Amino acid sequence: MRLALIVLLCFVGCVFEITGVVGVLRMPDLYLRVQCSTLVGTLGLVPLLAALVVAEGPITPYGGRALIVGFLALLLGPAAGHALARSAHRAGIPVHPGAAAREQLARGRSEED
């Protein structure tokens, strides 16, 4: 039962990670790639670390370190993604022509200048 839970959590994490990796490779725009990269860092990471905690227990060295890594990743990952997207927007990297927020982003850029 416990082994089945571990395998299921590992499978879910790997499915989310392959989704994020394919997104980083195939998305047409930098901002969409940032979103997929953050998906890898949060939603793909958490089930794998949960599998490690379930397998080894939360107080053991392995489970405790997995909890620390998960805390750091959940704290810093979205912040790093936001900083990257913000710096790319400030540096003037173009938005994909089909993006819904294209006009809003262009307006924000002209107001900043």
Add this chain to the structure above:
Amino acid sequence: MRTIAMAVCITQVAFACLLLVRVGHGPTVSDRIVAVNAISTQIAVAVLFYAVAADRVAYLDVAIWMVAFGYLTSFIWSRYLERGLL
């Protein structure tokens, strides 16, 4: 458990190798930084699972440092980009 941990470790390294395509091909510097950010996260998880597979507690601290410094580098790169220094 060791077999599962080794399988997850190898899967993570394979995904990181796939992301290297974006690092080499990415049209702008920001694309490369995004891919390197995802790679650093995946390598940290790979090290964590390899520690379980090899039964070495000492490798776990490597994973913590790796995840912390991976995000720190992406912050620093984005600061450089924002000031237009790159």
